[in-house]
Amino acid sequence: MLTNSNLIITIIIMATTTFFTRLVPFIIFPSNKxxxxxxxxxxxxxxxxxxxxxxxxxxxxxxxxxxxxxxxxxxxxxxxxxxxxxxxxxxxxxxxxxxxxxxxxxxxxx
Known part of the structure; x- marks a missing residue:
């Protein structure tokens, strides 16, 4: 069973990973190109x-x-x-x- 701190760390890692996977296409393919x-x-x-x-x-x-x-x-x-x-x-x-x-x-x- 996960402790509260483990749960918080897991959520932060998942949120950060999700954010960056959504951000990368905008970096690779900017709107001005x-x-x-x-x-x-x-x-x-x-x-x-x-x-x-x-x-x-x-x-x-x-x-x-x-x-x-x-x-x-x-x-x-x-x-x-x-x-x-x-x-x-x-x-x-x-x-x-x-x-x-x-x-x-x-x-x-x-």
Missing amino acids: ETPKYILYLGDVLPYSIIGMLIIYCLKNISLLTFPYGMGEIIAILFVIIVHVWKKNTLLSICGGTILYMFLVQTIFI
Whole structure:
């Protein structure tokens, strides 16, 4: 168990580290200079790459040979796709899909 002084030191270290990780981009890329092309490229492609990796990670342990045959995941993915195409709202799609998936695996596909 941590003492009060250990907790305070830990919080100070975490706050300082967070502050500096937020400050460094402003030092490396000041507003009076043009942002390098490769940084702009990474800003365009990385979000999609990360989402793709997260999807693969979340689906890697699904067994299509045993009950429930991945039905909860398939239904939730289809729901996310339909809601996103319909409403074009990422937050609504992700939250709705998560809520639906949790409902399915906790009540229907037990």
